[in-house]
Amino acid sequence: xxxxxxxxxxxxxxxxxxxxxxxxxxxxxxxxxxxxxxxxxxxxxxxxxxxxxxxxxxxxxxxxxxxxxxxxxxxxxxxxxxxxxxxxxxxx
Amino acid sequence: xxxxxxxxxxxxxxxxxxxxxxxxxxxxxxxxxxxxxxxxxxxxxxxxxxxxxxxxxxxxxxxxxxxxxxxxxxxxxxxxxxxxxxxxxxxxxxxxxxxxxxxxxxxxxxxxxxxxxxxxxxxxxxxxxxxxxxxxxxxxxxxxxxxxxxxxxxxxxxxxxxxxxxxxxxxxxxxxxxxxxxxxxxxxxxxxxxxxxxxxxxxxxxxxxxxxxxxxxxxxxxxxxxxxxxxxxxxxxxxxxxxxxxxxxxxxxxxxxxxxxxxxxxxxxxxxxxxxxxxxxxxxxxxxxxxxxxxxxxxxxxxxxxxxxxxxxxxxxxxxxxxxxxxxxxxxxxxxxxxxxxxxxxxxxxxxxxxxxxxxxxxxxxxxxxxxxxxxxxxxxxxxxxxxxxxxxxxxxxxxxxxxxxxxxxxxxxxxxxxxxxxxxxxxxxxxxxxxxxxxxxxxxxxxxxxxxxxxxxxxxxxxxxxxxxxxxxxxxxxxxxxxxxxx
Numbered sequence: 030x031x032x033x034x035x036x037x038x039x040x041x042x043x044x045x046x047x048x049x050x051x052x053x054x055x056x057x058x059x060x061x062x063x064x065x066x067x068x069x070x071x072x073x074x075x076x077x078x079x080x081x082x083x084x085x086x087x088x089x090x091x092x093x094x095x096x097x098x099x100x101x102x103x104x105x106x107x108x109x110x111x112x113x114x115x116x117x118x119x120x121x
Numbered sequence: 122x123x124x125x126x127x128x129x130x131x132x133x134x135x136x137x138x139x140x141x142x143x144x145x146x147x148x149x150x151x152x153x154x155x156x157x158x159x160x161x162x163x164x165x166x167x168x169x170x171x172x173x174x175x176x177x178x179x180x181x182x183x184x185x186x187x188x189x190x191x192x193x194x195x196x197x198x199x200x201x202x203x204x205x206x207x208x209x210x211x212x213x214x215x216x217x218x219x220x221x222x223x224x225x226x227x228x229x230x231x232x233x234x235x236x237x238x239x240x241x242x243x244x245x246x247x248x249x250x251x252x253x254x255x256x257x258x259x260x261x262x263x264x265x266x267x268x269x270x271x272x273x274x275x276x277x278x279x280x281x282x283x284x285x286x287x288x289x290x291x292x293x294x295x296x297x298x299x300x301x302x303x304x305x306x307x308x309x310x311x312x313x314x315x316x317x318x319x320x321x322x323x324x325x326x327x328x329x330x331x332x333x334x335x336x337x338x339x340x341x342x343x344x345x346x347x348x349x350x351x352x353x354x355x356x357x358x359x360x361x362x363x364x365x366x367x368x369x370x371x372x373x374x375x376x377x378x379x380x381x382x383x384x385x386x387x388x389x390x391x392x393x394x395x396x397x398x399x400x401x402x403x404x405x406x407x408x409x410x411x412x413x414x415x416x417x418x419x420x421x422x423x424x425x426x427x428x429x430x431x432x433x434x435x436x437x438x439x440x441x442x443x444x445x446x447x448x449x450x451x452x453x454x455x456x457x458x459x460x461x462x463x464x465x466x467x468x469x470x471x472x473x474x475x476x477x478x479x480x481x482x483x484x485x486x487x488x489x490x491x492x493x494x495x496x497x498x499x500x501x502x503x504x505x506x507x508x509x510x511x512x513x514x515x516x517x518x519x520x521x522x523x524x525x526x527x528x529x530x531x532x533x534x535x536x537x538x539x540x541x542x543x544x545x546x547x548x549x550x551x552x553x554x555x556x557x558x559x560x561x562x563x564x565x566x567x568x569x570x571x572x573x574x575x576x577x578x579x580x581x582x583x584x585x586x587x588x589x590x591x592x593x594x595x596x597x598x599x600x601x602x603x604x605x606x607x608x609x
Binding site: 043063065084085 | 218219220222223315316329355358359419422424425426428429436440443444445446447448449450451452453454455456457458460461462463465466469474475477478479480481482483485491492495496499500501502504535536537540551552553578
């Protein structure tokens with residue numbers, strides 16, 4: 030069973046705030062989902078260790094300087110920017 | 122080749138100058154203007170870009186130049202595929218107004234051959250959902266019956282292609298998001314092998330599962346698009362590109378091929394859907410293929426394994442939405458931490474928050490071994506069971522979804538009931554395998570049923586060949602094949 034306290038702890042780790050009126054419904058949903066996730070516990074324990082599922086390997090490239098994106102264009106997407114920097118006011 | 126393909130037919134008409142690219146583009150834009158209000162398939166239409174490209178293509182035609190296969194063909198992109206200078210929102214309040222500064226690799230490749238971009242299509246928020254209804258723009262409706270959903274998460278893409286509002290679309294598939302809506306809307310949806318198509322510029326949901334692929338009216342169309350987008354990309358270190366072009370293999374027969382049927386894929390499948398699949402198996406028998414039955418026990422763990430791992434990856438990937446560099450930022454806050462928490466809580470919808478919470482939970486101290494690590498081990502077991510299965514058969518035949526399209530606003534009793542509908546599609550993502558959904562008749566409710574074919578990694582040529590042979594044989598016996606919708 031996942032408790033209200035655990036939901037609030039996980040929400041804090043995930044940087045999400047949970048409104049008091051959302052807490053009961055969310056806890057209920059999470060319990061349902063976690064009960065379902067528990068079914069992996071029934072599977073044989075000797076399933077083997079971590080696998081490199083997608084057959085990946087390290088890919089290297091030369092550490093060369095190359096043109097990047099335009100700063101102004103990138104800052105255009107920022108909710109707030111000033112003097113070529115992202116701006117976050119201490120409080121809003 | 123060319124007998125049923127919409128793209129090949131349009132290409133021929135352009136080259137023969139039966140229609141100009143501008144006329145063709147205007148026909149699609151006109152159809153979108155008329156139909157999209159009811160279908161909600163597009164969340165953004167880009168007539169200027171489309172007509173600009175069309176003018177370029179017409180200039181080439183006027184100069185007597187020939188066109189590449191996708192040149193001048195009107196198409197659309199799911200709204201999680203980055204388009205430089207064109208708003209890309211993932212259908213989330215979090216990214217309303219976000220204008221990418223670069224093109225996704227797939228769009229760059231298609232743009233280079235003058236693909237005509239009609240717009241961006243609707244999807245579940247951050248590709249998390251099976252109905253398209255978690256979109257902040259509201260869900261896309263199913264063109265075959267507007268009281269039903271188009272499916273998800275690439276619901277808008279499937280609806281657009283099914284309604285003839287685009288010749289083809291690119292979607293993304295993390296747990297079935299190309300194949301499931303294609304099945305619901307009666308079109309072809311193809312998820313390539315993990316690593317065959319670059320994910321550069323695809324806004325991440327679960328990076329070890331995500332894959333871009335085409336939704337199209339026919340297998341031949343899907344193959345043409347796949348050949349155009351499956352290339353090695355140094356910007357995606359997991360992308361090695363395709364092993365061989367698939368279009369040239371479509372005509373190979375399936376005589377002597379072994380089509381595998383695993384009973385686990387049919388547990389809980391609605392009887393009318395199972396009947397349509399049995400008929401599809403008969404078509405393969407008639408084509409000279411052999412049906413091989415076997416068991417694939419780990420399939421029953423696929424849905425929980427998928428949700429544990431995909432949500433864990435999502436909780437990390439979606440950590441970047443902090444209200445600082447792009448996207449939504451809350452208006453009132455007490456300090457920086459409060460700003461980030463409020464931004465995320467207001468910017469994300471309920472399903473996205475549920476998945477981030479689950480992912481954070483299974484990665485947190487005390488639960489990591491029981492959930493995340495166990496699911497990773499099982500993922501390995503699932504991969505090995507597919508390897509063993511492909512020693513017994515060449516291609517696996519399964520339903521795409523256990524049912525036909527759900528009614529709109531279908532209220533599942535809890536999120537798990539909805540997650541379980543992904544049972545037939547998530548195995549291919551877990552094992553990184555290519556899978557394709559091809560229409561195979563109708564259910565008792567008259568809605569399209571999808572047949573899914575799954576092949577070994579990088580077996581696209583054989584997989585699409587089997588799908589194409591089935592499609593040609595089935596269309597010859599079926600009544601009322603789907604048209605292009607815009608009356609071309």
